[in-house]
Amino acid sequence: MGIIPGKKIKRESKDYLAITFGLVCYAIGWVAFLLPYQITTGGVSGIAAIIYYATGVEMQYSYFIINAVFLGFALKILGPKFSMKTVYAIFLLTFLLWFFQVLMKDDEGNLPQLLGSGQEFMACVIGAGLLGFGIGIVFSNNGSTGGTDIIAWIINKYRDVTLGRMMMYCDIVIISSCYLIFHDWKRVLFGFCVLFIMSIVIDYVVNSARQSVQFFIFSRKYNEIAEGISTQIDRGVTLLDGKGWYSKQDIKVVVVLAKKRQSLDIFRLVKDIDPNAFISQSNVVGVYGEGFDKLKVK
Numbered sequence: 001m002g003i004i005p006g007k008k009i010k011r012e013s014k015d016y017l018a019i020t021f022g023l024v025c026y027a028i029g030w031v032a033f034l035l036p037y038q039i040t041t042g043g044v045s046g047i048a049a050i051i052y053y054a055t056g057v058e059m060q061y062s063y064f065i066i067n068a069v070f071l072g073f074a075l076k077i078l079g080p081k082f083s084m085k086t087v088y089a090i091f092l093l094t095f096l097l098w099f100f101q102v103l104m105k106d107d108e109g110n111l112p113q114l115l116g117s118g119q120e121f122m123a124c125v126i127g128a129g130l131l132g133f134g135i136g137i138v139f140s141n142n143g144s145t146g147g148t149d150i151i152a153w154i155i156n157k158y159r160d161v162t163l164g165r166m167m168m169y170c171d172i173v174i175i176s177s178c179y180l181i182f183h184d185w186k187r188v189l190f191g192f193c194v195l196f197i198m199s200i201v202i203d204y205v206v207n208s209a210r211q212s213v214q215f216f217i218f219s220r221k222y223n224e225i226a227e228g229i230s231t232q233i234d235r236g237v238t239l240l241d242g243k244g245w246y247s248k249q250d251i252k253v254v255v256v257l258a259k260k261r262q263s264l265d266i267f268r269l270v271k272d273i274d275p276n277a278f279i280s281q282s283n284v285v286g287v288y289g290e291g292f293d294k295l296k297v298k
Helices: 005-034 043-055 059-077 084-104 119-139 149-156 163-176 185-210 222-232 258-275
Strands: 212-218 237-245 250-259 278-285
Touching: 005 084, 005 119, 043 059, 043 163, 059 084, 119 185, 163 185, 163 212, 212 258, 222 237, 222 250, 222 258, 250 258, 258 278
Parallel strands: none
Antiparallel strands: 212 250, 212 278, 237 250
16 A cells, blocks of 8 residues: 555655754754864764864855765766755755854854863763754654765765765764864864764664564454554554463464554553453564665665
């Protein structure tokens, strides 16, 4: 069955709203915490920040130009691989970086150090947390900010190098290059701290949004339970044939794969129908298919 157009539009709208919120968090992390303390990290935004520290050219301009060049190469070499969400994210983040800088600059045109002077490490932690949280939301809603992942895709097409490793190499080069500007290894270490904290937060946000659970429900009222889960919670249900070893009676087992946030609704529904039902719940590493993550195998 195909996706109903109305539901698809509604889902796309939610994705764009979530991506917008994530990019707002990302832009605030840069403008409020990293830029005032001259801290950088990997990716195209890190390159744009280094250019800003070295030349004074505001971050959003170089960020947009670099991404536009990368997108041009990607379209030529890879074809239309990157969705409209990537283009949307690049344009919106360019605007947000400009907007928050205009909003936060003082009368002299400088970004204030909100945490006070000498608080680079705290700015690094808070800024990295906002960056990771924002990007995690973007990734969770099938978005992308372009950047070095475009380079990684292009190189991966011609060389047998994993995307993750290629992006790591790019980030190491970008962060290390800030030593050429400040001649201070402390800045380089701060950059790697931001990258490390970002990766942890991104992983937490993405995985927490995609956590799934598996239910085995044993009940004589399996028909009502299966129908309730299917219609009220909107999750697929499978019935398995089983046999109680002690009772020697044939039974039906209701099997459900659901998002973790739906667990409480399933428990309540089963309890209302059959308080004596036997339920087994377990976490699953990954669920792929309709209603869950897309199966991507190359």
